[in-house]
Amino acid sequence: MRIKFLGNGDSMGTPRVYCDCPVCGEARTTGANRRMRSSLLLRTEAARPLLLDCGPDFRAQMEAAGLRHVSHGLLTHAHMDHIGGLTDWADGCRWRKETAEVFAPSEVLTDVRDRFPWIENHLRLLANDDGTQYGDWRVRPWKVNHGKNGYSYAYRFDNTLNGKAWAYCSDSIDLTEHQKAPLSGLALLVLGTSFVREPFPMETRSVYDMEEGLQLAAEVKPHSVIFTHLSHDVDVNSDYGLPPNVTLAATGMEITI
Incomplete structure (x- = not known):
């Protein structure tokens, strides 16, 4: 499977429109820290490309990838940084007179329908609580703690x-032992870590920071780790002393499993 990072940013993206911090300033100039909202494009043999999450940067991400259409997708949860592009996707389907298939757990689909009651005119929403098949890959969702923001799925x-x-696992924090169990035996863990070290009280937070992400990786022991969902706290020009098997996601990065 080929995994392409269409976006690697948190819910606000970088630069944040209101912010004049050094990272946002750099993002506005040389652009090494410029980040769109987190999303992946997956490809494997004998299956069509699969979009994982569809945030408000969908149009720009599709243009950057040279894509005019995708016909299949997965959703992790119904927050706007993960579903805000569904309206653009649906409109593309309307113009092409096609219907794309979007898979997510049932409660996520309920939230999507509540936000966009008309969306099933052009996107077919399909529950995947029991898992689905993608080429030679078995795909299984499981519910994870999203802190003050409720729940997400990995x-x-x-x-x-x-x-x-x-x-x-883009949007999670303080996973229980039960929620950590599917992270065993991995060749790769893609984990959301919005800050290097988030200084706010745990009850106000929603995503791991990098220090906590390293602790989780040391516990579940994947072969390699990529940190995504990065906020403007993370400067790609800084050396954070990450282990050799841990890297920061970058827009356009493509790896093969």
Whole structure:
């Protein structure tokens, strides 16, 4: 499977429109820290490209990737930085006279329908609580703690031929032992870490920081880790002393599992 990062930013993106911090300033000039909202494009043999989350930067991400259409997608939860592009996607389907299929757990689909009651005119919403198949990969969602923001879902991908597995967990914090269990035996963990070290009380937070992400990685022991969902607290020009198997996601980064 080829995994392409269409976006690697948190809910506000970088630069934040109101902010004059050094990271946002750099993002407005040389642009190394410029970030769109987190989203992946997945490709594997014998299956069509699969979009993982569809935030408000969908149009720009599609243009940057040279894509005019995708026909399949996964959603982690119904916050606007993960579903805000569904209206653009649906409008594209309307113009093309096609219907795309979007998979998510039932409660996520309920939230999507509440926000966009008309969306199923052009996007077919399909529950995947029991998992789905994507080429040679078994795809399984599980519910994770999203702190003050309630819940999200993470996804585990297991190759049914060679046994390799990877997981995408963009919006989570303070996972229980039960929620950590699907993170075992991974070739790759893509984990959301918005800050280097978030200084705010735990009850006000919603996503791991990088220090906590490293602790989680040391516990579940994936072969490699990519931190995504990065806020303007993270400067890619800084050396955070990350282990050799841990990297920061970058827009356009593509890896193969």
